[in-house]
Amino acid sequence: MLARLLKWNLRTRFFGLAFALLVAGLGVVRGASIPVRLSLADLLPEHRPSVTDLKAVSEDVGGTGYLIVLVGPVDNPQTYLPRLGKEMETNPLIRYTFHEREEYLLRNKSLYLMPRREFDDLLSSGRLLLRGGKNKGFLGLGSEEAASEKELERARAKVAGLRGKGGSRWFLSADRRYAMLLAKPAFDSEDLGKSRVMIEQMESLVARTLPGVPFRLVGRFIDKVNDTRQIGRDIQFTGWVSMLGILAVLTFGIGAFRGSLLTVLVVTVAMGWTVGAAHAFVGQINILTGFLLAILGGMGVEYGVHLIRRYYQERAAGHTHESALESAYLSMARTLGSAAITSSAAFLILSYSDFRGFSELGKIAGAGILSIYAVYVLCFPFLGMMLRRTARFGSFREAFGWYPYKTALRWAVPIFAGLMVWGILHAEFEYNFRRMHALSKDTQHANHFVNDLFGRSFTPAAMQASSHAQARELRAWLGARERSAVIQEAVALHQIVPADADERWEEMERLGRQIRKLTDEEITAKTGVNAAKIRALLDQKPYGRVDLPPHINEAFGRSGNIVLAYPAQDLDIAQSLRSFARILTEARDRFPGVKIGSDVRVFSEILDHITRDGVIILAVFLLGAFVVFWLDFRSVRDALELEAQLVLGIFVLIGLMGLVGERFSILNVAMVPAVLAAGIDMGVHVRHREREGFGALASGRFVAQAVHVSALTTIIGFGALFFAQAGILKGIAWISVLGQISMYLICMVVWPVLRGNRATRPAGRGRESGPHATASP
Numbered sequence: 075m076l077a078r079l080l081k082w083n084l085r086t087r088f089f090g091l092a093f094a095l096l097v098a099g100l101g102v103v104r105g106a107s108i109p110v111r112l113s114l115a116d117l118l119p120e121h122r123p124s125v126t127d128l129k130a131v132s133e134d135v136g137g138t139g140y141l142i143v144l145v146g147p148v149d150n151p152q153t154y155l156p157r158l159g160k161e162m163e164t165n166p167l168i169r170y171t172f173h174e175r176e177e178y179l180l181r182n183k184s185l186y187l188m189p190r191r192e193f194d195d196l197l198s199s200g201r202l203l204l205r206g207g208k209n210k211g212f213l214g215l216g217s218e219e220a221a222s223e224k225e226l227e228r229a230r231a232k233v234a235g236l237r238g239k240g241g242s243r244w245f246l247s248a249d250r251r252y253a254m255l256l257a258k259p260a261f262d263s264e265d266l267g268k269s270r271v272m273i274e275q276m277e278s279l280v281a282r283t284l285p286g287v288p289f290r291l292v293g294r295f296i297d298k299v300n301d302t303r304q305i306g307r308d309i310q311f312t313g314w315v316s317m318l319g320i321l322a323v324l325t326f327g328i329g330a331f332r333g334s335l336l337t338v339l340v341v342t343v344a345m346g347w348t349v350g351a352a353h354a355f356v357g358q359i360n361i362l363t364g365f366l367l368a369i370l371g372g373m374g375v376e377y378g379v380h381l382i383r384r385y386y387q388e389r390a391a392g393h394t395h396e397s398a399l400e401s402a403y404l405s406m407a408r409t410l411g412s413a414a415i416t417s418s419a420a421f422l423i424l425s426y427s428d429f430r431g432f433s434e435l436g437k438i439a440g441a442g443i444l445s446i447y448a449v450y451v452l453c454f455p456f457l458g459m460m461l462r463r464t465a466r467f468g469s470f471r472e473a474f475g476w477y478p479y480k481t482a483l484r485w486a487v488p489i490f491a492g493l494m495v496w497g498i499l500h501a502e503f504e505y506n507f508r509r510m511h512a513l514s515k516d517t518q519h520a521n522h523f524v525n526d527l528f529g530r531s532f533t534p535a536a537m538q539a540s541s542h543a544q545a546r547e548l549r550a551w552l553g554a555r556e557r558s559a560v561i562q563e564a565v566a567l568h569q570i571v572p573a574d575a576d577e578r579w580e581e582m583e584r585l586g587r588q589i590r591k592l593t594d595e596e597i598t599a600k601t602g603v604n605a606a607k608i609r610a611l612l613d614q615k616p617y618g619r620v621d622l623p624p625h626i627n628e629a630f631g632r633s634g635n636i637v638l639a640y641p642a643q644d645l646d647i648a649q650s651l652r653s654f655a656r657i658l659t660e661a662r663d664r665f666p667g668v669k670i671g672s673d674v675r676v677f678s679e680i681l682d683h684i685t686r687d688g689v690i691i692l693a694v695f696l697l698g699a700f701v702v703f704w705l706d707f708r709s710v711r712d713a714l715e716l717e718a719q720l721v722l723g724i725f726v727l728i729g730l731m732g733l734v735g736e737r738f739s740i741l742n743v744a745m746v747p748a749v750l751a752a753g754i755d756m757g758v759h760v761r762h763r764e765r766e767g768f769g770a771l772a773s774g775r776f777v778a779q780a781v782h783v784s785a786l787t788t789i790i791g792f793g794a795l796f797f798a799q800a801g802i803l804k805g806i807a808w809i810s811v812l813g814q815i816s817m818y819l820i821c822m823v824v825w826p827v828l829r830g831n832r833a834t835r836p837a838g839r840g841r842e843s844g845p846h847a848t849a850s851p
């Protein structure tokens with residue numbers, strides 16, 4: 075059936091080309107509107123509690139993160155901030171701004187902010203000092219008894235706390251040359267379209283409001299937009315680098331410039347199919363799939379290499395153009411189909427993972443491999459019309475076929491194995507998301523700088539309780555001493571706006587009336603605290619939530635049931651991140667109905683998915699590959715040998731990663747099955763040649779030219795990402811290139827060297843068989 079379809083397409087060669095172009099055009103039109111989402115939450119299923127909680131909490135508090143304007147270096151930078159804040163708040167994309175510290179804004183509300191026990195103790199200490207150290211009565215009322223020196227010292231220490239820490243009013247740098255203003259956008263940072271518009275408008279507004287004053291925009295919104303822009307620029311640039319490199323290798327490797335150019339164009343058409351498939355089956359591009367087109371392009375030219383190379387082999391054997399074209403087309407379509415099924419199956423197996431980072435990558439890449447194969451099958455009859463009748467660049471083509479490996483190299487295999495063991499022992503997993511993200515050094519410096527100015531995390535874990543009472547219990551549980559090593563501080567609305575404010579006011583008002591009888595000098599002398607400070611504290615009337623500054627008010631959500639948990643440790647360390655995530659999860663289990671809004675929990679779940687799903691996916695991948703090998707060769711032995719090469723390739727990849735000091739991460743580990751599946755094609759081609767009756771080394775030598783050209787184009791496709799600025803893409807480049815190298819070392823070097831030239835029995839019925847040939851070791 076397949077042979078008849080192929081022959082029909084060969085006769086009506088323009089039909090296949092037209093069909094391929096039509097589908098590609100439709101794919102590009104549909105794919106142009108596919109959204110790009112770079113959030114970690116988009117890597118998890120939408121129904122996961124960590125994702126649903128994050129969305130619910132974000133909706134309650136209005137999104138996470140700030141747009142930060144860092145003004146400076148300039149003298150007295152804080153003087154520019156009030157006017158700048160007013161101007162920014164006129165923009166509908168900005169909800170509010172602030173530039174003063176919470177401690178300053180709440181400075182006169184200290185008596186309401188402290189726990190009730192401390193409040194009562196403080197007022198009792200104040201009364202004791204104000205009446206001259208007498209234990210009873212006040213201002214001469216009632217019987218009096220002198221307090222002990224210990225009681226007086228304790229009272230002085232209590233009242234001394236009213237002086238405050240004397241911190242800065244503004245977010246100022248140590249040299250007082252930089253100050254920052256924080257703006258709350260009216261949307262979430264995941265809305266990249268609005269983020270771009272806001273940033274452009276704010277850059278113009280700040281420059282217009284503060285002419286000649288240096289400034290820069292910093293923070294989550296800037297990073298998201300810059301990431302997207304940088305990845306887009308990187309993919310464009312690396313795409314050109316990849317295309318030019320692949321074109322050069324193809325031209326000299328297969329000896330035909332036109333054939334090389336047409337091969338690249340065919341892959342480009344296949345990318346149109348892939349984009350359409352991504353729109354139809356996935357519906358979005360995430361942080362792991364954004365680079366796939368460039369990589370699939372490098373992998374896809376392999377099919378053209380084998381087709382064109384086989385055509386020139388047939389021509390060299392004396393066949394006419396038409397005969398050589400038909401023979402190459404019919405014979406290689408089946409072999410390449412087997413390779414395409416193997417590679418796409420490896421990707422598609424990922425689609426069954428609950429982890430969307432795996433599943434979406436698998437669907438797009440699997441569809442991409444099948445699209446590449448289908449487009450080549452459709453277009454090769456037309457491509458064949460354009461080929462030169464004889465190959466050029468003979469010396470270069472021969473160089474690509476260089477294959478010096480012999481059985482005499484078996485002594486090197488134990489040394490190679492020892493190096494791989496050393497590398498495996500030194501392989502590591504990257505838990506530092508900032509480091510794997512690898513923003514530019516300038517951006518990292520700016521982020522660290524504003525973090526230090528702010529003094530704590532910009533994005534604490536926001537925990538939404540089901541009621542005010544539960545919020546109080548949750549905050550108390552989080553703030554317990556036994557959790558202080560993990561939780562720096564837990565804050566809830568009831569601490570800012572206490573329920574007993576009216577009762578406190580009655581006592582404050584009573585004491586305030588009485589100290590009005592004393593002069594400022596007397597108050598200061600008795601308490602050691604500035605009299606104006608004491609009077610201001612006692613004159614502060616009860617306030618409600620609406621009286622709070624906007625950024626404090628909205629931090630607790632519309633419900634008012636948000637509890638903010640600030641981490642005490644650096645969450646870029648795996649143990650700290652897991653400890654913090656474990657407490658958040660424990661809180662959710664302990665307090666029914668609580669929702670956790672935190673990237674930490676999302677990141678922790680991603681790590682759990684990789685360690686749990688990764689093992690399952692790898693096992694299913696190996697099983698699926700075995701089934702495909704068996705269906706292709708109809709031999710358990712052949713399938714087991716190729717399976718063994720896959721397993722060895724995994725160990726060699728881990729070893730090479732350890733040797734070069736490159737870490738596995740959540741952003742590159744999903745590529746492991748993919749690069750191995752792409753690399754095992756080498757073993758498949760060698761095995762097919764062995765099935766024709768040749769030995770392993772002879773088979774390796776026979777396919778070496780095509781394998782080398784294919785491997786180099788794939789490595790160039792992956793390796794072009796080394797030129798990217800985004801650290802995400804560089805990490806993917808490392809694991810992809812090393813994956814190709816590991817499979818080459820196993821399939822083309824170690825395995826043939828160990829097997830030597832022991833000939834495999836010729837293929838049975840239904841297979842082409844060739845002469846039994848050997849080569850000298």
